[in-house]
Structure formats: C-alpha cells, structure tokens
Amino acid sequence: LISGNVFSEEPDESTTNDIRSSLLQFAQEHGADALHRRLRDVDPEAAASIHPNNIRRVARALEIYLKTGMTKTSWDAKSRSGENALPALVIGLRFADRNLHRHIIMKRCEKMFDTGLVDEVRRLYEEGKLATGTASQAIGYKEIIPYILGQSSREEVLTSLYTATCQYAKRQETWFRRRDYVHWIDVDDYATGIKPFADLIHLAEDICFGNS
Structure with missing residues (x-):
C-alpha cells in the first residue's frame, strides 16, 4: 500500500x-x-x-x-x-475462521503491550507529542495513555486495544472487498504452521500465468 x-x-x-x-x-x-x-x-x-x-x-x-x-x-x-499506475497482481490475505483471526489479534495486542508499546507511549507523552493531533488518536496510543496516567488496568487496556484493532481490521477488509481486482487467499493454515510459505508463491504464479 x-x-x-x-x-x-x-x-x-x-x-x-x-x-x-x-x-x-x-x-x-x-x-x-x-x-x-x-x-x-x-x-x-x-x-x-x-x-x-x-x-x-x-x-x-x-x-x-x-x-x-x-x-x-x-x-x-x-x-x-482497479486502474493502477502499474500492472499489478493484488493478493488479499484473510482468515476464514473468524475466531482464529480474533485470537491472533489478541495475541498481537498482548505482545505489543508487553514488548515496548507502554514505554514508547510514556516517552512521547512526557515529551508533549501526544497532547493533541492525529498521533494521540492512533490505535495503541490512545488506549495506552489512560494506563500510564493510572486511570485503567492492563486488562482494560488490552480489551479496548483489541476492540479497536478488530474494528480497524474489519474496515480494511471491507475496503479491499470492494475492489474486484483483489485475489483472496485464506491463510488459516499458514497461521497454524501447516503449509509452507512457498504455497503462496505457487498460487501467485497460477494467477499470473494461468497454470491453475
């Protein structure tokens, strides 16, 4: 993008x-x-x-x-x-299993919280860079600010961060579903490690060269 x-x-x-x-x-x-x-x-x-x-x-x-x-x-x-500036093959990745998708989003939120997001938001807040403007409303930042101010718990932050991320993911998917040129691939098996990444390359070749 x-x-x-x-x-x-x-x-x-x-x-x-x-x-x-x-x-x-x-x-x-x-x-x-x-x-x-x-x-x-x-x-x-x-x-x-x-x-x-x-x-x-x-x-x-x-x-x-x-x-x-x-x-x-x-x-x-x-x-x-689908009128792009360059010829392009656009592949959309999606989860057929919504529960698996939501589980992965939650794990990502937990990892972000535990591996530096809190410190990043605290630093930016103390530098006055989150007082106003777009950054303060970005997903992740706006949920963490109440936490660093002692106004919410870790569980509350994760719940709000998870909800906002799910809503954003839904908006993204809706946007791309309106594009007729997108070729969709379900990636549930990739998320669980069953299929090798090479399968994606083969699928792309099939679409490009009509081998399927």
Missing part, C-alpha cells in the same frame, strides 16, 4: 505533509465549517458524505484533490475499478 492506495501515483512525502499541515492550519484559524465549504465547492458528493466536524477526513478529501487534481469521489471510483 502506498498512501492508502494500491500503487497510487502521489507526490513526495514532504509535499503531502505541507498540504496536510496547511489544511489543518486553515481549519484551526477559520473553523471546521469553512474547511468543509472548501470541500463542498470542489467535491459536493464527498462533502455530503463527511460530517463537517470530522476535520481529518475533510482535510484528506481536499488533500487528494490538491495533490492529484482529482476529486475524492473520482479517486475512489478509479481505485475501485
């Missing part, structure tokens, strides 16, 4: 950051409604689907327009059609 899209053509990161910062600064100075009006002027359909108070999504929609010259509505339609 590149900037949230499959093989998308986008300017360099410094340009992206400059545009985003400018839009967020505009919202801070003129208000969320003013930023939303800017979006409505160039992309009424996207504006109708995004609440004015959701500044991050409004800014992202404007960012797409300012970087590419395409509205978010047109960009999304192009993305769904």
Whole structure:
C-alpha cells in the first residue's frame, strides 16, 4: 500500500505533509465549517458524505484533490475499478475462521503491550507529542495513555486495544472487498504452521500465468 492506495501515483512525502499541515492550519484559524465549504465547492458528493466536524477526513478529501487534481469521489471510483499506475497482481490475505483471526489479534495486542508499546507511549507523552493531533488518536496510543496516567488496568487496556484493532481490521477488509481486482487467499493454515510459505508463491504464479 502506498498512501492508502494500491500503487497510487502521489507526490513526495514532504509535499503531502505541507498540504496536510496547511489544511489543518486553515481549519484551526477559520473553523471546521469553512474547511468543509472548501470541500463542498470542489467535491459536493464527498462533502455530503463527511460530517463537517470530522476535520481529518475533510482535510484528506481536499488533500487528494490538491495533490492529484482529482476529486475524492473520482479517486475512489478509479481505485475501485482497479486502474493502477502499474500492472499489478493484488493478493488479499484473510482468515476464514473468524475466531482464529480474533485470537491472533489478541495475541498481537498482548505482545505489543508487553514488548515496548507502554514505554514508547510514556516517552512521547512526557515529551508533549501526544497532547493533541492525529498521533494521540492512533490505535495503541490512545488506549495506552489512560494506563500510564493510572486511570485503567492492563486488562482494560488490552480489551479496548483489541476492540479497536478488530474494528480497524474489519474496515480494511471491507475496503479491499470492494475492489474486484483483489485475489483472496485464506491463510488459516499458514497461521497454524501447516503449509509452507512457498504455497503462496505457487498460487501467485497460477494467477499470473494461468497454470491453475
């Protein structure tokens, strides 16, 4: 994934950051409604689907327009059609067994908690980098902050982190399921170590060269 899209053509990161910062600064100075009006002027359909108070999504929609010259509505339609900048084979990995998927997510949350996430969030919080902004709302950070402030237990943190991660995984899968060009592979057996990774390569070759 590149900037949230499959093989998308986008300017360099410094340009992206400059545009985003400018839009967020505009919202801070003129208000969320003013930023939303800017979006409505160039992309009424996207504006109708995004609440004015959701500044991050409004800014992202404007960012797409300012970087590419395409509205978010047109960009999304192009993305769904599979028109990528480069010829690509896109393979989506999924779990047929939802319970196994949830179990793996929980184990990942526990590992993150026990192997450095708490220390990382504490350091960033003490440096004042999580006081406001996108970082403080990132999955993992926003759940840990109450813990380092003594406002929640390890179990409560893991529950909220697990829930947020499951919801995010669901949104990701839903996004990709709308893309007709994605070839889906169930990976339940890989997670339990039954099949070798080479099987994935063979599946990719079958799809690319029509050997199946």
